[in-house]
Amino acid sequence: MTDVAVPITTRKDWASDQEVRWCPGCGDYSILAAIQMLLPELGVRRENTVFVSGIGCAARFPYYMNTYGMHSIHGRAPAIATGLAVTRPDLDVWVVSGDGDALSIGGNHLIHALRRNVNIKILLFNNQIYGLTKGQYSPTSEQGKVTKSTPFGSLETPFNPISVALGAEATFVARTHDMDRKHMQEMFRRAHAHRGAAIVEIYQNCNVFNDGAFNAITGRDNRADMLIPLEHGQPIRFGADGQRGVAMPADGRLQLVDVAEVGEDAVLVHDEARDDPGLAFALSRLSRGPFEPTPIGVFRDVQRPEYGDGMARQLVDAQERKGPGDLASLLASGGTWTVG
Amino acid sequence: MSTVIPRQTKELDRVVVRFAGDSGDGMQLTGSQFTTVSSLFGNDTATLPDFPAEIRAPAGTLAGVSAFQVHISDHDILTPGDAPNVLVAMNPAALRANIGIMAAGGTVIVNSDAFDERSLDKAGYEANPLGDGSLASFTVYEVPMTSLTMEVGKEVGVKPRDAERSKNFFALGLVSWLYSRPVEPTLDWIAKRFAGRDDVREVNARAFKAGYHFGETAELFDSNYQVRPAPAEPGTYTNVTGNTALAWGLIAAAQQAKLPLFLGSYPITPASDILHELSKHKNFGVRTLQAEDEIAGIGTAIGAAFGGSLAVTTTSGPGLDLKSEALGLAVNLELPLVVVDIQRGGPSTGLPTKTEQSDLLHAMYGRHGESPVPIVAARTPSDCFGAAVEAARIAVTYRTPVILLSDGYLANGSEPWHLPDLADLPAIDAAFATEPNHTDDEGNPVFWPYERDPETGARPWAVPGTPGLEHRIGGLEKAHGSGTVSYDTMNHERMTHERADKIAGIARGIAPVEVDDPGGVGGAPVLVLGWGSTYGAIAAGVRRVRARGLAVAHAHLVHLNPFPANLGDVLRAYPTVLVPETNLGQLARLVRAEYLVDARPVSKVQGLPFRAAEIEAAVLQALGTDTSVHGDEGDVAS
Numbered sequence: 001m002t003d004v005a006v007p008i009t010t011r012k013d014w015a016s017d018q019e020v021r022w023c024p025g026c027g028d029y030s031i032l033a034a035i036q037m038l039l040p041e042l043g044v045r046r047e048n049t050v051f052v053s054g055i056g057c058a059a060r061f062p063y064y065m066n067t068y069g070m071h072s073i074h075g076r077a078p079a080i081a082t083g084l085a086v087t088r089p090d091l092d093v094w095v096v097s098g099d100g101d102a103l104s105i106g107g108n109h110l111i112h113a114l115r116r117n118v119n120i121k122i123l124l125f126n127n128q129i130y131g132l133t134k135g136q137y138s139p140t141s142e143q144g145k146v147t148k149s150t151p152f153g154s155l156e157t158p159f160n161p162i163s164v165a166l167g168a169e170a171t172f173v174a175r176t177h178d179m180d181r182k183h184m185q186e187m188f189r190r191a192h193a194h195r196g197a198a199i200v201e202i203y204q205n206c207n208v209f210n211d212g213a214f215n216a217i218t219g220r221d222n223r224a225d226m227l228i229p230l231e232h233g234q235p236i237r238f239g240a241d242g243q244r245g246v247a248m249p250a251d252g253r254l255q256l257v258d259v260a261e262v263g264e265d266a267v268l269v270h271d272e273a274r275d276d277p278g279l280a281f282a283l284s285r286l287s288r289g290p291f292e293p294t295p296i297g298v299f300r301d302v303q304r305p306e307y308g309d310g311m312a313r314q315l316v317d318a319q320e321r322k323g324p325g326d327l328a329s330l331l332a333s334g335g336t337w338t339v340g
Numbered sequence: 341m342s343t344v345i346p347r348q349t350k351e352l353d354r355v356v357v358r359f360a361g362d363s364g365d366g367m368q369l370t371g372s373q374f375t376t377v378s379s380l381f382g383n384d385t386a387t388l389p390d391f392p393a394e395i396r397a398p399a400g401t402l403a404g405v406s407a408f409q410v411h412i413s414d415h416d417i418l419t420p421g422d423a424p425n426v427l428v429a430m431n432p433a434a435l436r437a438n439i440g441i442m443a444a445g446g447t448v449i450v451n452s453d454a455f456d457e458r459s460l461d462k463a464g465y466e467a468n469p470l471g472d473g474s475l476a477s478f479t480v481y482e483v484p485m486t487s488l489t490m491e492v493g494k495e496v497g498v499k500p501r502d503a504e505r506s507k508n509f510f511a512l513g514l515v516s517w518l519y520s521r522p523v524e525p526t527l528d529w530i531a532k533r534f535a536g537r538d539d540v541r542e543v544n545a546r547a548f549k550a551g552y553h554f555g556e557t558a559e560l561f562d563s564n565y566q567v568r569p570a571p572a573e574p575g576t577y578t579n580v581t582g583n584t585a586l587a588w589g590l591i592a593a594a595q596q597a598k599l600p601l602f603l604g605s606y607p608i609t610p611a612s613d614i615l616h617e618l619s620k621h622k623n624f625g626v627r628t629l630q631a632e633d634e635i636a637g638i639g640t641a642i643g644a645a646f647g648g649s650l651a652v653t654t655t656s657g658p659g660l661d662l663k664s665e666a667l668g669l670a671v672n673l674e675l676p677l678v679v680v681d682i683q684r685g686g687p688s689t690g691l692p693t694k695t696e697q698s699d700l701l702h703a704m705y706g707r708h709g710e711s712p713v714p715i716v717a718a719r720t721p722s723d724c725f726g727a728a729v730e731a732a733r734i735a736v737t738y739r740t741p742v743i744l745l746s747d748g749y750l751a752n753g754s755e756p757w758h759l760p761d762l763a764d765l766p767a768i769d770a771a772f773a774t775e776p777n778h779t780d781d782e783g784n785p786v787f788w789p790y791e792r793d794p795e796t797g798a799r800p801w802a803v804p805g806t807p808g809l810e811h812r813i814g815g816l817e818k819a820h821g822s823g824t825v826s827y828d829t830m831n832h833e834r835m836t837h838e839r840a841d842k843i844a845g846i847a848r849g850i851a852p853v854e855v856d857d858p859g860g861v862g863g864a865p866v867l868v869l870g871w872g873s874t875y876g877a878i879a880a881g882v883r884r885v886r887a888r889g890l891a892v893a894h895a896h897l898v899h900l901n902p903f904p905a906n907l908g909d910v911l912r913a914y915p916t917v918l919v920p921e922t923n924l925g926q927l928a929r930l931v932r933a934e935y936l937v938d939a940r941p942v943s944k945v946q947g948l949p950f951r952a953a954e955i956e957a958a959v960l961q962a963l964g965t966d967t968s969v970h971g972d973e974g975d976v977a978s
Contacts, residue, residue: 080646108636315625319623335525340574
């Protein structure tokens with residue numbers, strides 16, 4: 001690494017020469033644009049930036065970035081990114097995944113990357129449907145969902161990605177949506193600034209197989225009443241005039257309240273840095289789905305030793321203790337004898 | 341004053357000792373220490389650990405018997421011996437499980453304390469074999485090892501129950517006396533191994549000495565034995581197991597390539613010891629990651645390879661199944677990767693602690709699509725070192741995943757190893773790309789990740805962090821040269837051939853297969869073709885055939901894909917080709933398909949390596965000679 005100033009770049013510098021081939025109107029376009037416009041602001045280098053993806057519509061993302069990238073296999077991106085991040089702490093490693101990729105076939109890798117707190121930034125494009133395979137239900141599809149593979153309705157209880165991440169000991173957990181570039185960029189910026197594993201769930205519209213899945217909460221006219229912005233240290237309020245809020249009465253169950261009724265002091269103050277993930281988890285359960293007022297923003301942002309740093313420290317410690325490795329001594333370490 | 345009756349020490353040229361007891365009796369430890377001492381003494385040694393999959397099967401049962409066989413000799417040997425001359429049986433189950441493989445007239449030393457009614461019953465004996473004459477063809481020594489060890493414990497003030505656990509050291513002491521092994525190395529080892537646990541160390545050391553003195557003073561044995569050092573090439577030697585040698589080979593390869601070593605691995609028998617060994621050597625800059633599953637083991641390794649590490653994943657058969665998809669990705673990515681498969685009995689969970697060579701076809705073909713992967717196989721425990729270096733050399737040079745095959749027998753077996761001169765290790769050049777390698781239509785320098793080296797067919801390895809070489813790779817088919825996604829049908833055919841040609845072309849950089857045929861290639865009527873861990877048994881079997889005045893040739897493959905360029909000519913030079921494998925004929929099938937030769941499989945799938953006698957019998961049969969092979973005649977000198 002040199003001290004030469006990071007060159008000033010624009011969105012164009014971060015876009016590859018490949019034609020973007022998502023369906024017209026896909027929410028992925030706005031997420032790609034948000035990233036390509038944000039990265040020039042982060043003061044990072046293209047050569048030190050890597051996007052790793054699995055399989056799915058979102059997984060095409062790396063091909064459209066003029067950075068290093070790998071479009072890998074279904075569900076394995078967090079594992080591949082882990083190997084890269086722990087051996088190359090100098091890199092910014094982003095994982096682009098979807099609800100099927102991250103939560104179905106790749107669920108195991110996702111939870112363990114979060115648990116280990118590897119320095120990777122996971123963007124989870126959640127459209128609640130399988131797009132690339134043309135419209136089967138996903139692990140985040142709502143119960144009763146009628147799809148090609150569930151003509152009589154899905155029987156399955158969906159995953160709540162925020163709850164899953166918190167249960168997996170994630171140190172940074174956030175949610176945003178594809179209709180609000182500014183909010184997306186703020187979440188991505190925060191994720192990037194976090195040392196450790198960060199996951200950002202992005203409600204993303206699949207206009208072909210699940211159009212309007214999030215309209216009830218992310219539609220321009222609905223947002224004020226249906227999205228609950230989480231801001232650290234601030235009372236959790238929403239509505240056009242902040243007239244509604246989240247409160248925790250004595251029974252410990254979160255409730256949506258009219259602020260005027262309960263009084264401002266009764267409104268819960270968000271604390272994303274709280275070590276105990278209980279409150280963040282409760283917030284993640286506030287909404288049963290994107291048809292009720294739903295929190296967005298940073299649920300949790302806490303510090304814990306980063307995995308690759310710990311690994312590097314063990315190497316340094318071992319060298320200080322034993323000196324640099326000497327192969328000849330190693331081969332003789334089990335005792336030797338000499339002939340002749 | 342006790343009188344020690346001076347007894348004679350008889351000379352032996354070789355002996356096979358088998359220590360057998362309960363899983364909890366420490367037989368593996370006892371056997372490996374006896375091996376180490378014998379190696380240090382200068383004998384040639386070869387070992388066969390043979391233990392159950394259960395950590396602790398019910399005590400005293402046949403299922404729980406753990407054994408360690410060691411062959412020591414005053415000459416060059418190649419196998420752990422076909423039939424033990426001495427069996428140390430710590431309980432009735434150990435006797436019952438092993439007596440059938442003993443050499444005729446062998447010696448049996450039993451822990452007589454363990455032959456109570458209950459233990460006999462557990463082992464399935466209706467009558468006590470020590471009293472019913474069933475062991476009449478053996479020389480049996482009954483030694484009350486448990487009670488004598490507990491006496492020792494009393495002296496130290498250790499509870500009888502704890503002291504009893506040191507009885508394996510009593511046995512080790514007794515056998516050490518019986519074969520005139522020096523005591524100091526074992527006492528030193530006990531002191532080191534049990535440092536900080538004073539009671540345990542003291543009881544073990546005293547039990548060992550008690551066993552030694554028991555042999556010396558009890559008027560039970562009329563003689564003891566000596567096996568003189570074997571003549572060996574001048575040099576420095578150590579005793580090494582296959583898994584340790586393999587781990588060290590990976591470290592050596594990383595040094596040769598000047599790359600950091602990364603291991604992503606999920607614990608699995610019998611490969612876990614490589615993970616254990618590498619995780620100890622962080623001062624070599626080795627990063628090890630115990631992944632959440634087999635897939636993540638190879639996944640993290642692929643990520644590390646992309647970042648410029650010498651990346652490795654280690655596993656056994658079931659894990660290789662799980663890694664198949666990611667291995668295919670690595671084929672398409674064309675990144676260096678070493679996949680180590682320590683084979684065991686299959687299918688499925690199979691025989692986790694028993695050896696087999698039945699993953700060859702899986703290594704060769706176990707992926708969808710046209711997905712060629714080079715295969716390298718180790719042939720002896722110490723050869724695992726060089727095989728690891730060779731696998732890494734191919735991986736880095738040709739930018740490809742390589743499968744390195746070892747097996748349970750090599751992994752846990754040990755042998756003396758003439759330490760290599762490190763200056764002789766092959767050069768491995770990572771040769772990272774640093775500059776654009778192509779010009780676009782407008783004359784601008786650009787980087788093409790699939791612009792191949794004209795000689796090796798390898799693509800450039802450009803690691804993240806290199807300015808100007810940003811590129812994307814992935815599982816989708818890529819356009820030749822530029823590496824952009826391509827669905828073009830003719831491009832796919834071209835890339836399929838480019839990948840296949842690259843792997844086939846590795847043959848140009850490997851040594852021709854050597855043929856051990858005193859009459860020159862084609863001189864003998866029969867060629868025995870082997871690969872992997874059958875080396876010792878084949879070489880020993882071939883010596884035995886030759887000792888009868890008959891001609892037979894032996895060739896052994898290190899490279900299974902591609903084959904050495906001369907292999908077809910070698911095979912066609914012999915009217916009969918035998919291929920002994922611990923599978924149902926996988927290499928035989930490959931060479932038949934490749935060269936249209938009538939290679940005949942010689943199969944064994946018992947979870948155990950071939951015996952020299954079995955190879956000898958197969959060759960004699962092929963030669964049309966008398967096929968009667970007498971028990972264990974040992975490894976005859978070459």
